[in-house]
Amino acid sequence: MRRILVVGSSGAGKSTLAAALARRLDLPLIYLDRHYWRPGWTAPQPADFRAEVAALAARPAWVMDGNYASTLDLRLPRADLLVLCDPPRWRCLTRVLRRRWARRAAPRPDLPDGCPERVDLDFLRYIWRYPRDSRPRVLAAVAECAPALPFHRLRGRHDVARFLSDLSKQHRVT
Secondary structure, three states, X not given: OOEEEEEEOOXXXXXXXXXXHHHHHOOOEEEHHHHHOEOOOEOOOHHHHHHHHHHHHOOOOEEEEOOOHHHHHHHHHHOOEEEEEOOOHHHHHHHHHHHHHHOOOOOOOOXXXXXXXXXXXXXXXXXXXXXXXXXXXXXXXXXHHOOOOOEEEEOOHHHHHHHHXXXXXXXXXX
């Protein structure tokens, strides 16, 4: 396993899991938010971002954290494994609010400079609607772009712990 794609709602634990995977497997970690956002939360031109993601996905090894449905067609065919972090929406909302409070003075490592943590009503709506709006788009992209891609859906802490334990066991054997 050399290329692992980690997706899910904001607050689902993607960045935490991606960092743990990168450490355990000694793989480069790519936070797509750091490549997408410009200072002041300015979005790039879509063609520029797609070109950057294509270059990132072409690398021989990575753990990539981020949704960005518009680039799943570039990343899924290159991935060896897809992990969907999919806890209940109330847990995602709680984590985002807790993270905002905890990070009020220090920047998050997965965000670029000039993009301080923020929470607004649109962001909270995105999280609440993720299971209805975004998760189906991710699953449809998998079915279309990489139907044979190994896939893990992690719904909570126990699933994450079991997944990491199984991964560690596999890596000791190989």
